[in-house]
Amino acid sequence: MLTLADKILIAGLVILTLLSFPIIKHFHHEGKWVVIEVDGRVVGDFSLEEDRLIPVDGKLGTTRVKIVNKGVRVLDSPCPHKLCVKSGPISRSGETLVCLPNRVFIRIKGGDEQSVDAVTK
C-alpha cells in the first residue's frame, strides 16, 4: 500500500519534527518579571527567578518587598491597614499587590497572562 515516496515523506516529516524540538525550546526564554511602580513611575523590573529583598521608597516611607520562591510579597509597609502585606505572595502573571497609601504598585508580567490559558470543548 505504501509507495517509496510515502515512506520517504513519512520518514522526512518525522525527522523534521524531531529536529524541531530544540528549535521550539528556544521560545522558552520569556521569564516572569516583577514590575514595581511608585506613583505611576516604574521603579524597576526584577526577575522572579532570583530571591532578593527590595526596599521601595513610597510617599509615606519604605515598603519592603521580597522575592522568594518565584513569588513576591510585601514584608512590611508604613501604611495604616497593611492590606498589601495581608494580600500575601503573588506569583502569576497579571496578579498585583497594591499599597495605595504608600502609592506602591507591584505586578507580575511575562509568561502566560492568564491563569487559565484557554478553555475549549
Place this chain on the structure above:
Amino acid sequence: MRKIKRNAFISSLVAMAVVIHSVEMFIPSPSPWLRFGFANIIALTAIAMFGLRVGLMVTILRVFLGTILMGTFFTPAFFLGMGGGIGSTLVMGMAYKQFKGIFSLVGISVMGAYTHNIVQLVIVYLLFIRHSEIFYVLPVLLLFGILTGILNGIAATYLTTHMARFSFVQFDPIS
C-alpha cells in the same frame, strides 16, 4: 440520472463525515489537542473520487453540520475545525492531483494531517492565545498527526477501493 446518483452519493459522504465528526468528540483523549481526525477519511475519499472541489464542500458542510449538532457552532472548536479542515483538504486535493501516482492515499493523508495541525495551531495563536509558548506543543501534535494520518490514509484506501464498485463513480483507485 447519473448526476442525481452522484449528488446523493456526495450527500451520503457528508452524512458519514458528520457522524464521524460527532462520534469522535466522545473518544477520550489525553488532551483536547490530540484527536484522530477520522472525518478526514471522508474528505480524502471525496477528493479521490470526485476531486478537490467536492472534497472541500464535504469538509465545509461537515464542520458546519457537525458543530451545530454538537453545540460547538462558532466556538473555538468550530474555527479550528474549519481552518484546519479547509487547509488540509486544499493540500490533499492539490497533492492528489499532482502526485497521484507517486504518493498513495497514505502519503497524501499524512500531508493533510501535518497541514491540519500547523493551521490549527496558527489559528489558536492568531485568534485565542497570543503566546508563542503554545508552539511548544507543535512537535508533539505533529508526531501524533503523522500517526493518525497513516491510519486515516489506510482507511481511505480501503474505502475508495470498495466504493470503486459503484458504476456512477468514475475514478481510478490507486492501490
